[in-house]
Amino acid sequence: MMTLREKAQDIYNQVGQGKLLEAFDQYYADNVVMTEPRGTWEGKANCRAHEEEFLGMVKEFHGMEVKAITSDETAGVVMHETSMDVTFQDGTRVNMEQVGVQQWENGQIVHERFYYQG
Numbered sequence: 001m002m003t004l005r006e007k008a009q010d011i012y013n014q015v016g017q018g019k020l021l022e023a024f025d026q027y028y029a030d031n032v033v034m035t036e037p038r039g040t041w042e043g044k045a046n047c048r049a050h051e052e053e054f055l056g057m058v059k060e061f062h063g064m065e066v067k068a069i070t071s072d073e074t075a076g077v078v079m080h081e082t083s084m085d086v087t088f089q090d091g092t093r094v095n096m097e098q099v100g101v102q103q104w105e106n107g108q109i110v111h112e113r114f115y116y117q118g
Contacts, residue, residue: 004104008078012066024051027106036114060087074089076104 002010007027014023024047033040034047041047061087071078080100087093098116102109 003071004073004076004078004102005069007104008069008071008080008102009066012064012069012080012082016064018061020051020055021048024048027109029105029110032109033111034063034114035112035114040111053092055089058086059089059091062086062093078102 011027014020014026021079022105025110027048028044030044031042032044033042035041041050058092064082064084067081067083069080079102081098082100083095083097085093085095096116098114100112100114105110
């Protein structure tokens with residue numbers, strides 16, 4: 001059985017292969033809440049639409065680095081630090097760095113908060 005840390009790593013392995021939505025469908029709960037500096041989305045359908053909107057803004061994906069993943073398996077908390085190198089549709093190339101904190105229940109993410117400079 002995979003640990004929560006291994007599941008979080010699998011999410012980023014899939015993202016790195018261009019399978020962000022597949023990873024989202026697999027690991028996020030129906031009642032998930034996602035929060036970031038730009039807002040909060042509630043429910044799997046709304047959160048997935050937000051992810052699709054982000055993907056639609058990306059013209060080219062140059063790479064991603066997982067800098068750190070740590071977990072408190074007993075509390076169901078995983079934290080990850082990542083960076084993504086992307087070019088947006090308007091031609092702007094950005095290295096997006098963020099930290100995320102995930103709350104897991106029954107093998108799925110029920111809450112995720114992202115911290116970054118926006």
